[in-house]
Amino acid sequence: MADPIKVVLIEDSAVALEIMKRLLDSAPEVEVVGTAQDGEQGLAVIAQTQPDVICTDLQMPKMDGLAFTKKVMSDFPRPILVVSNAVHPGNDVDNIFNLMSAGALDFFPKPTSGSATDYEKLKTALITKIKVLADKAK
Template identity: 75%
Template sequence: MTKAPIKVVLVEDSVVALEILERLLKTAPEVEIVGTARDGREGINMIQRTQPDVICTDLQMPVMDGLEFTKEVMKLCPRPILVISNAVQPGDIDNVYSLMQAGALDFFPKPNTGAPTDYEKLKGALVTKIKVLASKRV
């Protein structure tokens, strides 16, 4: 019997970043993207409709940013959250700390390279983080 894929919602305002994340995750049989949203407000609606196992979100978005989004998710429908952003690099301690306080469980810097071999490494690391988060209770 095969295990059901991990249901993931992507919340990302950048069309390019969303496309990259979708391409990476669509080739991973253990992950199923059940919805996408362009900002935190859309994300809340999508999560309530799709009931994902894991949420991947950006930090910097219009309407409702990733910090407010994380707080809302934890209040309304707690789920493991992976923040994928340029603003969670090793030196971004304030952002990481604020997101952790709000309930985010892990962080993943946005890819900044275009080499195909780099994307395979990124895919492996991203899928591993999603699998770990899917096993966590919040």
């Protein structure tokens, strides 16, 4: 089996961070190598862990996802998946455009609690996006 895809999660909500971590930890092809609660911490974690893919929130204290994306692309260019409630197609076109212009490659609605079926669909969709982004980085 190939080495797992190394992922860093940057999310200020402890609940959302835990949900994402559990989703990804349940997939053998993905390894969460670090977490942070804001963009500033995230930059330090990325420098230490050298992940293949970064998943970040948009709305965070200290350094938001847009400023973080710009900094990552200038200092540690690698695929960024924005996981946020503020990136729903049709509702948040400006946010999506700004993030994509800054270098983010894709976006995903922030996971919330739901049924087991929803959980499995969410897990599959999130892991598929991460795999695609990791392949683009090669």
